[in-house]
Amino acid sequence: GEDVEQSLFLSVREGDSSVINCTYTDSSSTYLYWYKQEPGAGLQLLTYIFSNMDMKQDQRLTVLLNKKDKHLSLRIADTQTGDSAIYFCAEGRSNYQLIWGAGTKLIIKP
């Protein structure tokens, strides 16, 4: 199938690291993406990684890609209340089509 799989919820304490996981299906996908959706807002592109990379870091965000297992993760260091949102994993197909996971809701506990 063409499913991208994610857990629906993740709960972490403020200040801890959050790790959101995703598995995808198409080994030929060249780009993998993480989007953030805050309540009532559109989808914001957070970061993306090219399939010939295994890691990408951008400030508090670290993306890890295990191409053999088709596994992608997003680590958010020092999670803050402003990080509360739904995080979507997506894989790129063709030049413009994105195949999306169902999103992981990140809940921050004080």
Place this chain on the structure above:
Amino acid sequence: NAGVMQNPRHLVRRRGQEARLRCSPMKGHSHVYWYRQLPEEGLKFMVYLQKENIIDESGMPKERFSAEFPKEGPSILRIQQVVRGDSAAYFCASSPPGGARETQYFGPGTRLLVL
């Protein structure tokens, strides 16, 4: 520079009515994409349009759904004779010429509820 605008943000329709969803792309963007998100599912691609042209409508249901992006004005996604299963969030994205995935900017979505 305003982002991608969608209206209405919420739309309630009774079964059998028509729903019209509008999307104004970012300034300078000539490519528009429509996605549908059913509850607890990821977004599903519906259609990709450039001004006055449908490039790819492979994700759009063959009946009752249509999309346009006229030379002037917003892109319109039209759903005729809505049914309860059409209840979803509909997202629009736009991109500049070239249409690369990483340059798709998303609007806030229209939440359609069919009673």
